Amino acid sequence: MNLADLGDVQLHYRVDGPENGPPVVFANSLGTDLRLWDDLLPMLPAGLKIVRYDKRGHGLSSLPRGPYHMGALVKDVEALLDYLGVRDAVFVGLSIGGMIAQGLAVKRLDQVRAVVLSNTGAKIGTRDMWDERVAAVEASGIEPMADTVMERWFSPAFRATPELQLWRNMLIRQPAEGYAGCAAAIGGTDFYTTTAGLRLPALGIAGSDDGSTPPDLVRETVDLIPGSRFHLIRGAGHLPCVETPVEYANVLNAFLHEVGHI
Structure with a gap:
């Protein structure tokens, strides 16, 4: 296990692959940790330098007092990549990770040469919706909403499998304060104007059964970036790298x- 001390936050991270390989950075969704990508990694080409991390308030990273702001989440990974000496990465962000990808690409084009915006949006939901979510978590924790979250995350077919319990367990074992802090960051974020100014290779990935970031939202967001492309994974929900890792890997590879990264 590795922990980067970045001052106001300590981030748990993992690097797989050769130190001098082309870097690919993965940022996961609200309520998950870096294990989100476990099934995907063996299907990626050999030789990549793969960087994963737990955002603040999640997994094994530290738990600064919330609420958080998107600027802090972007700054966290910016500092981590500087700490690791990562430049010219393809940044793969899912859900809140995709918002972080957009913010980092605007700020540090030396770190990001292309983005994969997976199951995300320039703006997700409304501030009122997220304020209600934060209040509910602060009052009662994550457990009472876990089954509803599973319905948004996964297709009916996946929810009928025993594996669902693993993801429910991961969700409810995240620190409630960290979940609430990052939920507040989502509620305060609107990247439509800034993302429309991006000029870099971009791929949007959506799941047809995604109850959190529907395909139209993902397409609308990625269409802000000229020359981008979009891929819909049918039969998958909010976490297609979990439900359909083979198709996800094929699209990412x-x-x-296409962008000359491998």
């Missing part, structure tokens, strides 16, 4: 080839 094709994009890595």
Whole structure:
């Protein structure tokens, strides 16, 4: 296990692959940790330098007092990549991770040469919706909403499998304060104007059964970036890297080839 002390936050991270390989950075969703990508990694080309991390308030990273702001989440990974000496990465962000990807690409084009915006949006939901979510978590924790979250995250077919319990367990074992802090960051974020100014290779990935970030939202967001492309994974929900890792890997690998990263 590795922990980067970045001052006001300590981030748990993992690096797989050769130190000098082309870097690919993964940022996961609200309520998950870096294990979100476990099934995907063996399907990626050999030789990549793969960086994963737990955002603040999640997994094994530290738990600064909330609420958080998107600027802090972007600054966290910016500092981590500087700490690791990562430049010219393809940044794969899912859900809140995709918002972080947009913010970092605007701020540090030396760190990000292409983005994969997976199951995300330039703006997700409304501030009132997220304020209600934060209040509920602060009052009662994550457990009471876990089953509803599973319905938004996964397709009916996946929810009928025993594996669902693993993801429910991961969700409810995240620190409630960290979940609430990051939920507040989502509620305060609107990247429509800034993302529309991006000029870099971009791929949008959506799941047809996504109850959190529907395909139209993902397409609308990625269409803000000229020359971007979009891929819909049918039969998958909010976490297609979990439900359909083979198709997800095929789409990601094709994009890595297209942008000359491998």
